[in-house]
Amino acid sequence: MDFALTDEQRSIVEVTRAFVERELVPHEEEVERTGRARPELIEQIRAKALELGLYAANMPEEVGGAGLDAVTLVLFEKELGKTSYALHYTGVARPSNILMAGTPEQRERYLLPCVRGEKTDCLAMTEPGAGSDMRAIRTRAVRDSAGAGGDWVIRGTKHFISHADEADFVILLARTGEDGAGRPTMSTFLVDLDTPGLAVHDGYRNVSHRGYTNSILDFDDVRVPAGALLGEVDKGLELAGEWLGSTRLSVAATCIGRAERALGLSVAHAASREQFGQTIGRFQGVGFKLADMATELRAAELVTLYAAWKVDQGTATDADIAMAKLKATEMLAMVADEAIQVHGGMGLMDELPLERIWRDARIERIWDGTSEIQRHIVSRSLLRPLGG
The missing domain is CATH 1.10.540.10 (Acyl-CoA dehydrogenase/oxidase, N-terminal domain)
Incomplete structure (x- = not known):
């Protein structure tokens, strides 16, 4: 290898x-x-x-x-x-790679301008009553039976929508029907942010990732044409599952980068800070922290690269990507916390980036699927073959 x-x-x-x-x-x-x-x-x-x-x-x-x-x-x-x-x-x-599922017209209008830096997208899935459970989505898109063009009319609310206040259009997941078992089905739509009836409100003040805003989107009888449908009707969840797994690898990778920065600062500090006549890295209580941080970081990096390699081979499973996201986000929480401990009081001062890394680490175990969801995906992959 x-x-x-x-x-x-x-x-x-x-x-x-x-x-x-x-x-x-x-x-x-x-x-x-x-x-x-x-x-x-x-x-x-x-x-x-x-x-x-x-x-x-x-x-x-x-x-x-x-x-x-x-x-x-x-x-x-x-x-x-x-x-x-x-x-x-x-x-x-x-740009969200789900846009690759668009028609030639949709690619021309939405995808290509995003690639050229002329437009930006935002992805609207989460609602006040629907986070990890996508089938709990209540935002609904209904065909206008009275119209001749096959328009859709959308009503509902989304929240925690990242940088929607800066976006040009939204990739929206909305409820459009039911399957044979009576479960809600979803469809995906491309909706311009300046469409009448769509309002963008300031979101919540977040302790993590300052400057990376979130917004609340209200759809009040928002009318979009039939051509706004991305993919097939009632296949939105399948479409999201096919294209959006890569975002979890992105979260894992960025966590690894921040952990590397925190570890680098900690090693440099431990090698130069002196107490009781020697550098603090020579004390087992500090040196062992550095060893554990480095080991966990390496493990997370390998799990993430392995999952990415399987993506390239076309053999990646949901569990492979879930393991990477789970390991990397939980590793970052540990490394960020220990980095502050190694630095002592200075670690919590904003003269260093450690307190920011520590704060920012907290959201990683929540967005793009909580740690509990990732564990569910992994455990399900282990038990299903045995009927468990």
């Missing part, structure tokens, strides 16, 4: 790392202090990311993206993850 990176992968890592250190890290303090990433700053970052070929790196070359395979994309995401989400996820956007 060869763990060496290819020349292309090393180049991508080096270019991305330099970009993060030069163009993103210097603005972290501003985002933390103000709670926002200035639009003109994001435009500046976007222009440089486009120039370097880092923008829309997750999209295939056939639509103008970088065409990175899953393993290389994890390496890329890991470097971006070392800095503020508000800077790298809006300034170096990775």
Whole structure:
């Protein structure tokens, strides 16, 4: 088994790392202090990311993206993850790959402008009463039987919708019917944010990822044409399952990047900070913390790269990706906490990025599927073959 990176992968890592250190890290303090990433700053970052070929790196070359395979994309995401989400996820956007399921007309109107940096999308699935249980979604899309064009009329509310206040359109999951067992079925729609009846409200103040906003979307009899349907009617959950698993690998990769940064700071501090006549890294209580942090970090990285490799081989299962997301997010929580302990009181001061990494780590075990959901996916994969 060869763990060496290819020349292309090393180049991508080096270019991305330099970009993060030069163009993103210097603005972290501003985002933390103000709670926002200035639009003109994001435009500046976007222009440089486009120039370097880092923008829309997750999209295939056939639509103008970088065409990175899953393993290389994890390496890329890991470097971006070392800095503020508000800077790298809006300034170096990775459009939702569910847009690849669109018709030629939909690709022209939505996908290609996202790849070129002319538009941005947001994904609206979560509701006040529907988080992990997607079948609990109550936002409903109904065909207008009186009209001749096959329009859909949408009513409902979504919340926790990331950067919807900056997006041009929403990828919406809405209830459209029932299956043979009486269970709700869903469909996916592309809805422009300026469509009449759609209101975007400020979301909640979040302790994690300052500047990376969330919004509440209210759909009050929002009318969209038949051509707004993405994929097939009543196949929205299947479509989401087919395309959106990669976001969990993205979460895992960015967690690994932040953990690397926290560990690096901790090792440097332990090697230079002196107490009782020696550097604190020589004390077993600190040295063993560093060893545990490094071991957990390596394990999470390997699980994530293995899952990405299986994606590239076409053999990845939901459990493979769930393990990566579970391990990496829980590892980051441990590493961030121990990093603060190694630094003592200074670890909680905002002169260092550790308190931010610690705060930001908390949401990772919740969004894109909680740790409990990931464990459910893994345990189900173990028990099902035996009828359990």
